[in-house]
Amino acid sequence: xxxxxxxxxxxxxxxxxxxxxxxxxxxxxxxxxxxxxxxxxxxxxxxxxxxxxxxxxxxxxxxxxxxxxxxxxxxxxxxxxxxxxxxxxxxxxxxxxxxxxxxxxxxxxxxxxxxxxxxxxxxxxxxxxxxxxxxxxxxxxxxxxxxxxxxxxxxxx
Amino acid sequence: xxxxxxxxxxxxxxxxxxxxxxxxxxxxxxxxxxxxxxxxxxxxxxxxxxxxxxxxxxxxxxxxxxxxxxxxxxxxxxxxxxxxxxxxxxxxxxxxxxxxxxxxxxxxxxxxxxxxxxxxxxxxxxxxxxxxxxxxxxxxxxxxxxxxxxxxxxxxxxxxxxxxxxxxxxxxxxxxxxxxxxxxxxxxxxxxxxxxxxxxxxxxxxxxxxxxxxxxxxxxxxxxxxxxxxxxxxxxxxxxxxxxxxxxxxxxxxxxxxxxxxxxxxxxxxxxxxxxxxxxxxxxxxxxxxxxxxxxxxxxxxxxxxxx
Numbered sequence: 001x002x003x004x005x006x007x008x009x010x011x012x013x014x015x016x017x018x019x020x021x022x023x024x025x026x027x028x029x030x031x032x033x034x035x036x037x038x039x040x041x042x043x044x045x046x047x048x049x050x051x052x053x054x055x056x057x058x059x060x061x062x063x064x065x066x067x068x069x070x071x072x073x074x075x076x077x078x079x080x081x082x083x084x085x086x087x088x089x090x091x092x093x094x095x096x097x098x099x100x101x102x103x104x105x106x107x108x109x110x111x112x113x114x115x116x117x118x119x120x121x122x123x124x125x126x127x128x129x130x131x132x133x134x135x136x137x138x139x140x141x142x143x144x145x146x147x148x149x150x151x152x153x154x155x156x157x
Numbered sequence: 158x159x160x161x162x163x164x165x166x167x168x169x170x171x172x173x174x175x176x177x178x179x180x181x182x183x184x185x186x187x188x189x190x191x192x193x194x195x196x197x198x199x200x201x202x203x204x205x206x207x208x209x210x211x212x213x214x215x216x217x218x219x220x221x222x223x224x225x226x227x228x229x230x231x232x233x234x235x236x237x238x239x240x241x242x243x244x245x246x247x248x249x250x251x252x253x254x255x256x257x258x259x260x261x262x263x264x265x266x267x268x269x270x271x272x273x274x275x276x277x278x279x280x281x282x283x284x285x286x287x288x289x290x291x292x293x294x295x296x297x298x299x300x301x302x303x304x305x306x307x308x309x310x311x312x313x314x315x316x317x318x319x320x321x322x323x324x325x326x327x328x329x330x331x332x333x334x335x336x337x338x339x340x341x342x343x344x345x346x347x348x349x350x351x352x353x354x355x356x357x358x359x360x361x362x363x364x365x366x367x368x369x370x371x372x373x374x375x376x377x378x379x380x381x382x383x384x385x386x387x388x389x390x391x392x393x394x395x396x397x398x399x400x401x402x403x404x405x406x407x408x409x410x411x412x413x414x415x416x417x418x419x420x421x422x423x424x425x426x427x428x429x430x431x432x433x434x435x436x437x438x439x440x441x442x443x444x445x446x447x448x449x450x451x452x453x454x455x456x457x458x459x460x461x462x463x464x465x
Contacts, residue, residue, distance in 0.1 A: 006316070025222055111267050113246065113264070113266040113271075116245075117272055118247050119247070119272060119275070142268065143291055144267070144268025144271045145287070146169060146171075146267070146290065152380035
C-alpha cells in the first residue's frame, strides 16, 4: 500500500513528514496546531524507508513560515516540511536551528519568573561542538533567569 | 552629550560593556570625592524589596538620600497586593513605575528584574533576583578593586570558597574577563566553579588555575576574594574538615604582595578570622562602604542625561 493512500493528499497547507515515530502528538501540542481551528490529519507509526516507522502531520489551509519550521529543528531535526499549494510542493524547508525561540518550551528552572507571569518563554540558542566527543551540543539560555540548559532538558521538561 | 547609560535598565552585569563599567567606576570615584547632595532633587525612586536584604537595601536607600532623591517602596512583600491579592509582578511594576523615576528591586525569583524591565516605564535597577544576578554587587566589587589597585587590567584574582553557588563570584569573574585578569579558583571539589562558567571564561582566553590550597595561592594574587563555604552543603564532620582549609588567618598573609587586598561580599561567618581585620590587606569594610558610591553612580547615570 502506498503512503499517499494512507494519508490523504491536501490541496493547500503544510505537511510535516519524517517525524520520529511517537513525536507527532508532541509536535501538535508544542506548535499549538490543534487549537488553530484548521483541519489536521495525523498519521502515526507509518512505514518509513529510512527510519522504520515515522509520524506525519498535515495541516490544511496553513502555510508554515521559515521560523516555524526552524522551531521543529529542536525536537524533530530529521523531519521535513513541505508547503503545498494546489496539490504541489511549492516550498521545502531545510531544518536549521533558530537563534531564538519564543513561546514553545517552558523554562526548566522551577524558580524562573517566566513560569508564573504573563510573558512567553524565550530562549537564546547556541550550537557548539563538544571538545571531548566532537558532537554538536545545543544549549538553550533562558532570557529571564539566564540559565543555560541542554536542548534535551528543555524539550523533555 | 547624553551619557550611554541614561534611562537604561541595569539588569545583568553581562549587559554592560567594558566602557559602561569604566564610566560607572569613574562616576563612583567622583561622587565619593565630591558629594552631590542635590543631584536627584525632585526625583522619586521606588525601592521594592520582595525579599529581605538589609545591606543591599540600606546601601541603595542611602545612595538615593545622599543624592537628594526621595524614596517610596517596601521591604516586606508579604504585605503587598502581590501577596495579599495575587497581583502579578508585571502589573505591580507597571503601576509603581508610573509613580516614580526609577525602580530598584530585589526579588526571590530568577529573571524577575528582566521581566520588570519589560513592563517598567522607568529604568529598573536589579538589586538581586534569586540565584541569578546581583549586578550592583559586582559593580561595587569592581570599583573597590580599581580603587585599591589603580587598575582593573591584568590583575591576578583569587576567588575562594563557594564558587558553585556564589552568584557574586560568577558575575565578578565574567566582568573581570573583560579586563584580561587571571584567576585562581580555590574551592573544595564539591563547590567548584560550574563548568558553564569555566567554559565561558576559557572561550574568552582567560587564564585559570584551579586549586584547593589557599595558602599557596596568596603570594601570587593581587585580590583575594573570599566567600563563605556554606555549612548546609556538607555534613557536620565533612564541613569541619573542608571549611578549615578555606579559613583566612592573618598569619597566612606573611608572603602576600604588599598591595594585595582581601575582599568579601559580607556577611562573613568564620571564613576570615578577625585578626585579618587589623592587617593592611583587609579591605572588605571599605568594599561594603563603596556599595553606596557605586549605587549613587548608577542612579546618577540612569537618571541624569548629561551626567558623566
